């Protein structure tokens with residue numbers, strides 16, 4: 001089988017070491033003689049997996065002792081509800097920035113629980129930039145932002161100095177570069193982009209913020225319950241957390257500084273080609289271009305289908321843009337190797353040559 005270059009936006013490429021460890025554990029988990037998916041989540045072997053995953057998150061992000069780390073279910077999307085259920089109420093206002101589909105969904109859910117103040121939005125330009133000039137009101141219950149806009153390909157490279165608790169959806173760029181994690185009161189991320197398979201969501205929450213949570217929240221949606229039970233109030237997503245643990249081991253080995261170098265090299269290579277190649281145009285304002293999701297279009301939209309077919313023949317997979325925006329999108333998550341981006345750039349160059357040839361002949 002020829003190697004497939006996997007540019008999928010999510011679920012997405014994972015490190016081979018995590019895949020191999022998963023295959024082994026599906027046969028025989030930690031010497032138990034049983035498969036990972038048939039052992040008790042309360043076995044000491046599995047409790048060690050969750051404990052290590054939590055510790056790795058703390059180590060990689062250099063989290064201070066004042067944070068709790070839990071793994072929940074329901075995807076990042078359930079966080080859109082859990083956050084306002086726990087931290088908003090009809091007499092309070094929460095501040096949100098609208099930078100795309102996911103941010104819009106977070107806003108929509110929050111409105112069911114209290115007042116929402118949308119401080120800024122990039123919807124006027126089809127979300128192709130990150131709004132920067134806005135003030136965060138000092139009386140907001142919290143401020144919510146999305147660090148990487150998976151569908152539109154914009155990324156926040158700096159965060160505001162928030163006077164209120166800052167919450168960030170980092171689903172698609174977590175662990176991709178060094179950040180000052182200790183400036184956030186809460187960080188969350190669905191696993192299936194940069195951390196593991198679908199089925200679990202990482203939530204990092206500051207203890208002092210957790211103390212402000214509403215008391216009357218249904219049990220399964222109550223952060224405090226999950227924290228008090230170490231992600232084991234009910235059966236956790238056993239397999240997904242296991243794969244996250246192995247991916248986190250791989251991330252820790254490279255380190256966030258090393259990860260940023262890798263990711264920058266991949267993104268620069270692709271953006272340079274988009275800018276050089278006469279057939280392609282980038283869709284995002286240069287300073288906000290995401291290193292994780294690279295959005296671009298063909299200068300002649302009629303060539304899009306032919307290019308996607310050209311890529312498919314070369315085993316380049318997952319390049320079609322999100323159904324809501326169209327065009328092309330190459331996701332370059334942590335586990336994607338530079339070699340994959342080189343293969344895509346080669347395809348773009350060959351397509352350009354072929355196309356120039358055919359316009360000369362016609």
Ligand SMILES: *Cc1c(COP(=O)(O)O)cnc(C)c1O
Pocket residue numbers: 010074075076077078102146148149150169170171172190191193
């Ligand atoms: C994919 C994604 C989501 C939704 O994640 P689910 O786990 O499918 O609910 C939310 N936010 C961002 C930034 C995403 O990329």
